[in-house]
Structure formats: C-alpha cells, structure tokens
Amino acid sequence: MKKRLLTVPAMGALLAFGAVACGGDNTEQLSSWAKRVCEAAQAPITQSQAALADTGKVQQGESPADLQKRLSTDLGALAKTNQQLADAIDKAGAPKVDSGDQVQQGAVGELKQAAQGYLDVQKKLNALPNGDQARFADGLRSVGDQVQRLAQQSTEALNKIQSGDLGTAMAKQPGCKAGAAAPAATGTSAATPAPAETAGGSASPSAAAPGSSAPAPAASSGAPSAKSSGSRSASPSASPSKS
Numbered sequence: 001m002k003k004r005l006l007t008v009p010a011m012g013a014l015l016a017f018g019a020v021a022c023g024g025d026n027t028e029q030l031s032s033w034a035k036r037v038c039e040a041a042q043a044p045i046t047q048s049q050a051a052l053a054d055t056g057k058v059q060q061g062e063s064p065a066d067l068q069k070r071l072s073t074d075l076g077a078l079a080k081t082n083q084q085l086a087d088a089i090d091k092a093g094a095p096k097v098d099s100g101d102q103v104q105q106g107a108v109g110e111l112k113q114a115a116q117g118y119l120d121v122q123k124k125l126n127a128l129p130n131g132d133q134a135r136f137a138d139g140l141r142s143v144g145d146q147v148q149r150l151a152q153q154s155t156e157a158l159n160k161i162q163s164g165d166l167g168t169a170m171a172k173q174p175g176c177k178a179g180a181a182a183p184a185a186t187g188t189s190a191a192t193p194a195p196a197e198t199a200g201g202s203a204s205p206s207a208a209a210p211g212s213s214a215p216a217p218a219a220s221s222g223a224p225s226a227k228s229s230g231s232r233s234a235s236p237s238a239s240p241s242k243s
Contacts, residue, residue, distance in 0.1 A: 038175035040088035079118035110157030
C-alpha cells in the first residue's frame with residue numbers, strides 16, 4: 001500500500017487561501033501586514049516546493065547512501081524554510097486582529113519548533129546504517145513518522161494566520177495567491193525505500209509512496225491544503241511506504 005512520504009507541504013500553506021467576506025476599519029493595516037509576510041515568504045515557499053518535489057522522486061539505480069544524502073538535503077531545506085517563515089511572521093509584527101499578538105507568536109513558536117524538529121530528524125537520518133538494507137529501511141520508516149508529525153505542526157502553525165479578515169488580506173497579495181500554489185509531488189516517493197536486491201546482488205531502494213500533493217491552501221493539493229476560514233488543511237503525510 002502506497003502512502004505519502006516526506007511531503008511537507010506546510011510551507012506552501014501561505015500560498016492559497018479561500019476568500020472570505022472582508023470588512024472592518026483595519027483593512028489597510030491588514031493589507032500592509034499581509035504584504036510584509038507574503039513578500040518575505042515567497043522565497044522560502046519556493047525552496048520548500050523544490051524540496052518537497054525532490055522527496056517524491058525515485059531515481060533508478062540510486063544507492064542507499066546516495067538516497068540518504070539526498071533526503072538529508074531535503075530535510076535541511078525544510079528546516080531552513082520553516083525558520084525563515086517564522087522569521088517573516090515575527091518581523092511583520094502582530095496583525096491588527098483580535099488577539100493578534102497571540103496569533104502571531106503562536107505561529108512563530110510552532111514554526112521554530114518544527115524547524116528544530118527537522119534538524120533533529122536530519123541527524124537521525126544521517127546516522128542510519130545505509131550498509132544494512134533491513135535496518136536502513138526500518139530507520140526510514142521511523143523518520144517518515146516524525147516528518148509527518150512535523151508537517152502537521154507546520155500546517156497548524158500557518159493555519160493560525162490564514163483565517164478571517166487576515167486570510168482575506170493575504171489572499172490578495174501576489175506572493176500568497178492561490179495561483180502560486182505549490183506543485184503537487186506526484187509519483188512514488190523516494191523516502192521510504194524498501195531495498196530490493198538487484199540481479200547483480202546490489203541492493204537498490206525501491207520506494208513506493210505516492211503522489212502526495214504539495215500543500216496549497218484554498219487550492220486542493222495533497223500536502224497540506226490550507227483553506228481560509230477554518231477549512232481543514234490537508235497536511236502531507238510523511239509515512240513511508242509499506243509493502
């Protein structure tokens with residue numbers, strides 16, 4: 001059975017928001033806040049999309065060591081983008097909405113925790129014994145479970161700033177429009193390789209995890225799709241494929 005793996009779309013959750021009724025006297029202030037966040041978030045989101053797409057690739061003949069190195073690079077990128085998104089929201093200040101300070105700091109805190117979590121998982125991945133196919137595959141399953149939890153945490157953090165009038169303001173910004181939504185990562189995922197013995201006796205990872213889509217709010221994509229106004233975002237599942 002194929003499962004999504006290392007699809008961390010949470011980064012793209014700032015990209016697509018469903019429109020909700022707007023109004024109030026703080027529209028201009030919210031627009032300014034959204035502009036600061038969206039402009040700063042564009043680059044991190046693009047980088048996270050690239051990392052997400054890469055985790056969905058299965059490269060024929062790729063050795064466990066090379067797979068390990070590639071996925072480690074992707075995890076490092078996801079850690080970096082989570083931190084950059086946290087910094088963008090932090091520097092923008094508290095939005096002019098009810099409990100704006102709590103909303104802002106809640107999102108910042110969770111994104112920073114996720115960033116550190118990705119670094120911890122990266123260290124765990126790097127320490128896996130890629131010379132032992134069975135142990136390596138088991139280790140990747142554990143890594144996948146942790147990444148799934150981190151992806152959910154990132155998605156929930158971004159959900160805090162994408163509802164109501166605040167979500168509407170962000171949806172109007174070029175950097176956060178649904179049209180810029182993260183691309184779906186289709187195909188099998190390389191992250192949970194079930195090493196297969198080749199004719200020559202060398203083990204090559206055969207990873208099967210599917211088409212998980214990168215998250216895009218309001219737009220439906222597999223890695224968390226975040227919709228404005230309380231709609232449930234679909235967070236990417238990072239669990240490895242099981243045979």
